[in-house]
Amino acid sequence: MTPPRPRQTDEHPDGIDLPLDRLPGHSSRGRLERVLRRGEFAVTTELNPPDSADPEDVYNRAKIFDGWVDGINAVDASGANCHMSSVGICALLTRMGYAPIMQIACRDKNRIAIQGDVLGAAAMGVANILCLTGDGVQAGDQPGAKPVFDLDSMSLLETVRIMRDNGKFLSGRKLTTPPQLFLGAAVNPFAPPYDFRPVHLGKKIAAGAQFVQSQYCFDVPMFRTFMQRVRDLGYAEQCFILCGVGPLASAKTAKWIRSNVPGIHIPDSIIARLEGAQDQKKEGKQICIDIINEVKEIAGVAGIHVMAYRQEEYVAEIVDESGVLKGRRPWKREARPDDQLVASRLEHLLHDDVTESQVDMVKTAH
16 A cells, blocks of 8 residues: 655645645735745746647646745746746646746736636636736737737736735626735836836835746846845835846857847846856856855845746756755655556547547546
């Protein structure tokens, strides 16, 4: 007889796909909020969505992060390019016990569709939503698409907060069961006007943001100045701030990003360091680790958000070598006794010539 699998930290005893019990002072039933409110240094990352309808493409990408992150962003058509939807990714991730952070970009949907997605996501077990305005359609590969922008990130935060706290749609119609959600937003300390960025964070907090993830940080002194102002305004006590970090593949890549991606600031010193390295990809990873080791010591920083586009295999190494977890082990997807049985049955249904009746199939499954 197979011994029962030991329960992991912040896991429902009756099933990994079930929501946790609500704790006092928590707005969600998710693991990310628990980690942050306990004062532990949180680690989140991004799952770049596939151009595919195969769920295994999502699961294979999620497995890379097992045991190293507290939340996985389900990206919503970033750069205005179409991929698998964030709602679809969240449906797959929650089924397997992962803690997704569902991104919602206002570019593609009006308030009716967005509010429906919020309820659907919460019903699936999504506990975290990141509210974004979204890039303009001209940035993507279908510039002829019609943009919506019925809401922006600020009004989206307010909309979801009203649904959660007041139990109402924007129309005033009551919800039967409000969603239980931990609300997030994005901030960019590295884009002008710099003096306005801490004030803008305050506006997002007032709208409902409980955590924020920043744009890539490659200029630690600039981020340190931002955090000083944030602390002076009292915002570090009102919101969990996760600093965005990530590895650069090469000096050439860094130069291209700096010239072509709005809002990302990469100092000359970073590019020079990459150019002087024998192995630029390895040096890019080390730069990321060095930046983490600096920002984790800044007062008010509650965690990091690791963005490793096409370098996802480095996330575990970066988190491990930076030591930010201090021995803590985030939740990890572990095999269950019935996994192989389910996989075999699914393979049979999809690929074999099935002649047995549905009744026979039910009988043989037991």
